[in-house]
Structure formats: structure tokens, C-alpha cells
Amino acid sequence: SEGNAELSKSFAERFPALVTGFFFFMWYFLNVIFNILNKKVYNYFPYPYFVSVIHLVVGVAYCLVSWGVGLPKRAPIDKELLVLLTPVAFCHALGHVMSNVSFAAVAVSFTHTIKALEPFFNAAASQFVLGHQIPLSLWLSLAPVVIGVSMASLTELSFNWTGFISAMISNIAFTYRSIYSKKAMTGMDSTNVYAYISIIALLFCLPPAIFIEGPQLMQYGFRDAIAKVGLTKLMSDLFWIGMFYHLYNQLATNTLERVAPLTHAVGNVLKRVFVIGFSIVVFGNRISTQTGIGTAVAIAGVGAYSLIKANMEEQKRIFISFSFLFD
Ligand code: 3PG
Numbered sequence: 038s039e040g041n042a043e044l045s046k047s048f049a050e051r052f053p054a055l056v057t058g059f060f061f062f063m064w065y066f067l068n069v070i071f072n073i074l075n076k077k078v079y080n081y082f083p084y085p086y087f088v089s090v091i092h093l094v095v096g097v098a099y100c101l102v103s104w105g106v107g108l109p110k111r112a113p114i115d116k117e118l119l120v121l122l123t124p125v126a127f128c129h130a131l132g133h134v135m136s137n138v139s140f141a142a143v144a145v146s147f148t149h150t151i152k153a154l155e156p157f158f159n160a161a162a163s164q165f166v167l168g169h170q171i172p173l174s175l176w177l178s179l180a181p182v183v184i185g186v187s188m189a190s191l192t193e194l195s196f197n198w199t200g201f202i203s204a205m206i207s208n209i210a211f212t213y214r215s216i217y218s219k220k221a222m223t224g225m226d227s228t229n230v231y232a233y234i235s236i237i238a239l240l241f242c243l244p245p246a247i248f249i250e251g252p253q254l255m256q257y258g259f260r261d262a263i264a265k266v267g268l269t270k271l272m273s274d275l276f277w278i279g280m281f282y283h284l285y286n287q288l289a290t291n292t293l294e295r296v297a298p299l300t301h302a303v304g305n306v307l308k309r310v311f312v313i314g315f316s317i318v319v320f321g322n323r324i325s326t327q328t329g330i331g332t333a334v335a336i337a338g339v340g341a342y343s344l345i346k347a348n349m350e351e352q353k354r355i356f357i358s359f360s361f362l363f364d
Contacts, residue, residue, distance in 0.1 A: 053295075060292040065308050067285035072312045073319050075137075075278045076145045082262040082271065085137035086246040087254060088278070092133070093239040095279020096286075100232035112229040119237075121221040122230070125214055126237035132210035134242055135203040143200030145316040146324065147193050149309040150186060150332050151204035156302055156339055157182055158212040166216065175349070178342045185335025192325040215298070227290040235283065299350065303343040310336055 049056045078088060104111040139148040157179050164171040190196060223230065250258070262271050293301045313332065317324060324332075 057292070057295050060288060060295060061304055064285055064288040064292055064304075065311050067281050067288060068308055069312055069315050071278060071281035071285050072140075072145050072149075072316060074274065074281065076140060076316065076320065078274050078278060079141040081265045082258070083141050084250045084254060084258055085141040086134060086242070086250045087258075088141075088275070089134045089137045090239065090242045090246045091275045092137075092279045092282040093130075093235055093242055095276060096235045096283030097232075097239055099280065099283055100235060104232070109226065109228050111232075112225045114233060118223055118225070118233075121223060122233055123237055124217040125221050126234045127241055128210045128214035128217060129234055130238035130241035132207040132214060133238065134245065135207035135210060138203035139200045139207065142197055142203065143193070144195040144322050144324075145320070146313040146322060146332070147189070147195055147200065147328075148204045149312050149316075150189050150193075150328075150335060151201065152208060153306055153309050153332075153335050153339055154182060154186055154205075155208050155211060156306065156342060158208045159215065159302065160342075162212045162216060172349070175342070175345055178345045179338065181338030182335050182342065183338075185331045185333070185338055188331030189328045189335065190331075192327040192331075194323060194325060194328075227294040228287060231287050231290040235286075299343065299347055303339070306336065306339045306343075 075088070079085065082088070103109065136148065136152070139151070160171055160175065160179060163169045190201060259271075266274075289301075289305075292304070296304070316322070
């Protein structure tokens with residue numbers, strides 16, 4: 038297998054763009070399937086806090102088995118690393134649970150339209166939390182994103198405040214997750230990092246699930262779902278959404294290791310375009326014309342914003358290399 042490793046290594050080295058493309062493809066593919074299966078479960082089992090725990094339980098079980106067979110080898114963890122990863126995991130847990138509260142409450146396409154605002158939240162955080170100066174042109178380029186999402190929300194047929202606010206909270210949580218991840222650059226490989234994050238996030242997700250949904254689940258939640266689809270289907274659906282959830286996130290983390298954060302953020306918005314499209318087709322949701330236009334404007338806005346930002350970073354890079362020249 039050492040020969041194999043050598044072979045695959047040289048393939049990845051010879052065709053890095055192909056390999057990165059494959060990572061993106063798998064990330065999107067797993068995410069689309071996850072979103073569709075997940076919403077199907079909420080249609081007969083509307084318990085997002087509990088389902089969020091199941092996603093992580095399946096993921097953690099998968100990690101433990103993977104470590105057990107040494108694929109990958111478990112990276113050692115110490116107190117210092119734990120301290121770095123805990124805030125990342127907390128934000129991951131909060132963003133995850135809030136996304137799911139939104140998925141359960143409104144159309145999947147609507148949750149992802151609101152989540153397309155994530156770059157806007159990132160820009161706001163870098164200005165107001167990290168104190169970086171964001172140029173006015175960059176702020177202006179985000180205007181279509183905000184206007185588009187507002188247009189889409191105003192006429193969204195499945196609109197309700199629970200779905201809207203929880204998706205907004207998930208935007209804030211995931212923005213902080215990226216801030217803390219930058220501080221937690223550990224040198225550990227991304228698969229191991231994501232495994233530890235899943236374990237810690239699971240601990241954060243358990244108490245709210247027990248307190249908020251425990252009583253209803255015990256009284257009628259499980260009973261009703263089993264009456265509707267049967268125990269076997271309930272169990273297999275929960276297992277598969279957990280697997281898809283874990284694998285798409287692991288792929289997303291592995292992709293981040295291969296590309297710049299900006300590319301990753303743009304890739305994440307593009308992923309939402311696919312999810313929005315597929316979910317509308319699969320669930321046959323009707324969307325109003327204004328919602329359709331608003332969603333398109335928002336997504337085009339993210340594209341424009343990314344181009345401007347990429348340009349600015351390129352300018353900065355050129356400037357820095359020149360200033361070295363003259364030092
Ligand atoms: C989750 O369950 O955490 C959501 O699917 C997160 O959505 P995202 O990874 O598309 O932001």
C-alpha cells in the first residue's frame with residue numbers, strides 16, 4: 038500500500054486542480070443529498086434540536102470507527118489544543134442547530150437564500166470585530182446581496198420569523214466560527230480537526246435537545262413518526278442524514294485546506310445555488326417571481342463582491358511584494 042500511497046500522491050501532485058475540482062464536486066453532491074433527505078425527515082419528524090444531535094452522533098461514531106482502523110491515524114490532542122478548538126466547536130454547534138431549526142421551519146431554498154448573506158456577515162465582523170478597514174466600494178458591492186435577500190424574504194411563501202431569525206443566527210455563528218478557526222491554526226490535518234470539532238460540538242448540542250424537545254419526543258414525537266413511516270425507515274433516514282452531514286462537512290474542511298478562504302467562501306455560496314435549484318425541483322415548491330428575482334440578485338451580488346475582494350487582495354499582494362523590493 039506504500040506503492041499505492043506513492044501513486045496517489047503523485048497523481049494529486051500532478052493534477053492538483055483536478056483533485057481540488059473533485060473535492061468541490063463531492064462537497065456539493067453530498068450537500069445536495071443531505072439537504073433533500075434532511076428536509077424529508079423534518080416533514081414527518083419536526084424535531085431539529087434532536088435531529089442536529091443525531092447528525093453529530095453518527096459523525097462521531099464514524100470518526101471513532103475511522104480512528105479505530107487507523108484511517109486516518111488519530112492525531113494526539115492536549116489541553117492547549119482543546120482550548121483552541123472549543124470556541125470553534127461551540128460556534129459550529131450553534132450554527133448547525135440554528136440552520137436546522139430554520140430548515141424545519143421554512144423551505145430549504147429560503148434558508149439557503151438567507152445563508153447566502155454569510156459573506157456580508159464576514160465583512161461586518163472583519164470591520165467591527167477585528168477592526169480591519171473595509172473599503173466603501175466593498176460595502177457598496179454587498180448592497181445587492183442585502184437588497185436581493187430582502188426582496189426574496191418579503192414574498193417568500195413559506196416565510197415565518199422562526200425560520201428567518203434562526204438562519205440569521207446561524208450566519209453570525211458561522212462567521213465567528215471562521216474567526217476562531219483562524220486563531221486555531223494548529224498544524225493538525227483537517228480530517229482530524231473536524232473529528233475533534235464534531236465530538237466537542239456534540240456535547241454542546243445535547244443539553245438543548247434534551248430540555249427543549251425531550252418531553253415532546255418521549256410523549257408523542259417518536260410514536261407519531263413511527264406510526265407515519267415505521268421504525269426501520271425512521272432509523273435508516275436518521276443514519277443516512279448523519280452520514281451525509283458528516284461527509285459533506287469533512288469534504289468542506291478538506292477543501293478549505295486546498296484553497297484560499299475567499300475561494301472557499303465563494304464556493305460555499307455557489308453550493309447554495311445548487312441546493313436552492315435542486316430543492317425547488319424535488320419538493321415542487323412554488324416561489325413567487327419576486328422571490329426568484331431577489332434570490333438571483335443576491336447570488337449575483339455575492340459573485341460581484343467576491344470579484345472585487347479578490348482584486349483587492351491581489352493589489353495588496355502586489356503592493357507587499359513591491360514594498361519588499363524597495364526595503
Ligand atoms: C447544518 O446542518 O449545519 C447546515 O447544513 C449548515 O449549512 P451550511 O454548511 O450549508 O452552512
